[in-house]
Structure formats: C-alpha cells, structure tokens
Amino acid sequence: MSDASAPVPENTPVLRAEGLLKTHYGEGAPAHAVRGVDLCVRQGEFVAVTGPSGAGKSTLLHLLGGLQRPDGGSLWLDGVRTDGWQEARWAVERRRRIGIVFQFFNLVSNLSVADNVELPALLAGLPPKQARAEREALLAELGLAGKERSLPGELSGGEQQRVALARALVNHPPLLLADEPAGSLDSKGTREVMRLLSRFHQRGQTIVLVTHDARLASAADRVISFFDGRMADDAELTAAPPRRKGISGVLELKD
Numbered sequence: 233m234s235d236a237s238a239p240v241p242e243n244t245p246v247l248r249a250e251g252l253l254k255t256h257y258g259e260g261a262p263a264h265a266v267r268g269v270d271l272c273v274r275q276g277e278f279v280a281v282t283g284p285s286g287a288g289k290s291t292l293l294h295l296l297g298g299l300q301r302p303d304g305g306s307l308w309l310d311g312v313r314t315d316g317w318q319e320a321r322w323a324v325e326r327r328r329r330i331g332i333v334f335q336f337f338n339l340v341s342n343l344s345v346a347d348n349v350e351l352p353a354l355l356a357g358l359p360p361k362q363a364r365a366e367r368e369a370l371l372a373e374l375g376l377a378g379k380e381r382s383l384p385g386e387l388s389g390g391e392q393q394r395v396a397l398a399r400a401l402v403n404h405p406p407l408l409l410a411d412e413p414a415g416s417l418d419s420k421g422t423r424e425v426m427r428l429l430s431r432f433h434q435r436g437q438t439i440v441l442v443t444h445d446a447r448l449a450s451a452a453d454r455v456i457s458f459f460d461g462r463m464a465d466d467a468e469l470t471a472a473p474p475r476r477k478g479i480s481g482v483l484e485l486k487d
C-alpha cells in the first residue's frame with residue numbers, strides 16, 4: 233500500500249486525475265458536473281480552471297480536495313492514490329497537504345483571527361509555540377499584524393480573505409486550491425488576493441484556481457477551459473519549471 237508520509241520523489245505530479253466522474257442528484261434531472269476529466273498538475277504550477285457558470289468547475293475542485301467523492305475515476309496526490317480514502321483520512325491528509333480558500337472565506341466567526349489561523353496547525357499536531365510563530369509570520373506577511381484579536385466579522389472582505397489564505401497556508405501544504413477567491417470582493421480586494429496568489433506561486437506554491445473571470449485566470453501560467461463537465465482547452469501561458477520550495481521570507485503588500 234502507498235505511504236502518504238513517504239518522501240515524494242522529484243517530479244512527481246502534485247495532482248493527477250484520470251477519468252474523474254461526478255453526477256449530482258438533486259431535484260430535477262441529474263447534473264453531470266464532471267464527465268471524465270484527466271488532469272496532471274506539476275509541482276510549482278499555477279493552473280486556472282475557467283468556464284461559464286454551471287460548467288462543473290467547483291465540483292472538480294471539490295473532487296480534487298476530497299470535499300466530494302467521485303463516482304468514478306482515479307486521483308493521486310503527491311503520487312499517492314486518494315480516491316479510496318474515507319472522510320476521516322481525507323480530513324487528516326487535507327490538513328497537511330491541501331490548503332483551500334473559498335469565495336466566502338468560511339472562517340469560524342466566533343474565533344479570533346489568530347485562532348482561525350492557528351487552529352489547522354494545532355489540529356495537524358504542531359506544538360502551540362510553533363503554531364503561534366507560523367501564525368505571526370503569516371499574518372505579518374499578509375499585512376494583518378495588529379488584527380490578531382479581531383473577529384472575522386470586524387474585518388473587510390479583503391482582510392477576511394487574507395486571513396483565509398493564512399489559514400490555508402499555515403501548514404505549508406504542497407497544494408493550494410482556490411475556489412473563486414475574489415468572487416465576493418471589490419476590485420481592490422480582488423487585486424490584492426490575485427497579487428498574493430502570484431507572490432506565493434513565485435515562491436513555488438502549486439495553485440489550482442477556479443474562476444469564471446478570464447482576467448484573473450490570466451495570472452496563472454496554465455489555463456484550463458472547462459465546459460459542460462469537460463476540459464475544452466488546456467493552454468500553457470508560460471513555461472514554469474517544476475519546483476518546490478517552502479513559503480518563507482517577507483511579502484510586501486504594496487508593489
């Protein structure tokens with residue numbers, strides 16, 4: 233059996249999917265949201281998945297992050313087969329390996345900014361002192377020093393999304409999944425989030441971004457057009473060398 237904690241051989245794709253299938257059964261006709269998707273995301277790539285509303289982009293992202301189970305197909309994370317994992321296993325592995333940011337931030341409303349960011353680190357088994365140090369460094373990087381004691385509801389949308397980004401990255405996951413991360417922000421907040429995603433990508437963070445906004449997709453180095461549950465196009469915008477580095481150093485919000 234594959235060991236999720238074993239060292240990852242160089243050049244192993246961070247993400248690989250073969251023949252992914254997902255149908256939603258709600259009211260009315262079944263929605264064939266993902267209809268046989270093959271995908272390979274290399275270390276250090278910034279991939280945007282774009283397409284019209286209802287194309288199946290969010291469903292694909294949820295499958296990749298284990299938030300929904302595929303009806304068929306295979307999925308690998310860092311070379312480890314994941315499609316057979318049960319929810320408990322996904323919850324543990326997701327904490328270490330996948331950061332996720334959503335359109336509506338999904339912060340815990342009655343926890344402070346500091347606790348929101350530290351919680352995944354503590355749950356992943358980091359000693360409290362180290363979790364605190366990680367939180368302090370990330371919040372400072374993201375221009376949120378001084379907001380530690382605030383509740384999410386006391387922050388602007390852009391600030392909340394930066395907290396969500398800090399929470400997603402606190403365990404240095406190999407993969408960041410972002411589902412319309414600027415979807416509820418004004419243009420300033422949108423620019424801010426996109427600039428941050430680009431900065432983290434420049435430092436080696438592998439990112440899969442779902443957006444219906446073609447302008448945001450152009451920040452990526454590869455754009456996948458999703459249509460009717462399938463990949464209609466897969467275009468490399470720049471050649472990005474495979475790489476993997478830690479997130480470190482100081483990140484200035486102004487450039």
Ligand SMILES: Nc1ncnc2c1ncn2[C@@H]1O[C@H](COP(=O)(O)OP(=O)(O)OP(=O)(O)O)[C@@H](O)[C@H]1O
Nearest residue numbers: 256257258263265284285286287288289290291444
């Ligand atoms: N939980 C669900 N139950 C039933 N149908 C669903 C569910 N989630 C998604 N769908 C349907 O699956 C299809 C794909 O939805 P999905 O949200 O993945 O598309 P999308 O491309 O992300 O759209 P948007 O850009 O509007 O968020 C749509 O027809 C949608 O109505």
